[in-house]
Amino acid sequence: MHKSPGSTSWDSSPYTLQPWIKDAVISSGFANMTPVQASTIPLLSEHKDVVVEAVTGSGKTLAFVIPVLEKVLKVLKEENEGFKKGHFGAVILSPTRELASQINTVFESLLQFYPETEKQIKTQLLVGSLGSAREDLHTFLKEKPQILIGTPGRLLEFLSSSLFFG
Known part of the structure; x- marks a missing residue:
């Protein structure tokens, strides 16, 4: 399991993930959010603009993939x-x-x-x-x-x- 210093539990996020997304990230080996994910996913999920600069492997891709999936799901359900x-x-x-x-x-x-x-x-x-x-x-x-x-x-x-x- 990937765990970065200062990483945070997916359950502690102020934003609640779809259960299947949470299962997917945990099954993919990401038991916890990285600091980049913990700070950006809630903002992106609230339609905020975010600029991130971080090293390779810091979790940037998941940080935007998750909110994109959540938004597409919302449209599909509506x-x-x-x-x-x-x-x-x-x-x-x-x-x-x-x-x-x-x-x-x-x-x-x-x-x-x-x-x-x-x-x-x-x-x-x-x-x-x-x-x-x-x-x-x-x-x-x-x-x-x-x-x-x-x-x-x-x-x-x-x-x-x-x-x-x-």
Whole structure:
């Protein structure tokens, strides 16, 4: 289990996590929140802007992945149909393909714990090395992911596509 100096129990957070998310992070080896997570998850969950600078391995990715999942879940529960066609709930912009892929892997590992009886939450990785923006758009329209994770160039190409608005 990962435990950083000054880490805090998930139960001690002022923000209550969805039970499946708490199970996912604990099962992934994170028995406690890191200081970065303890200070940012409640703020992000309250729609506050947060800027974090911390060393590799400090828990930054989980610090934003958890609130993103919580917000997407909220929309899915509030809307009978979920997101409208062509809509999504979050965009995560990554400076490199490798980091985008790592972020996507974190989402996927947590989503393995998502109850199968609920409306499915999907991510889509949008990076230059994985086919064309046209293929990305067809995948988006077919799979209807709520969370997009990508690099600036590919996200710009994807969102600027005439197919997206046509």
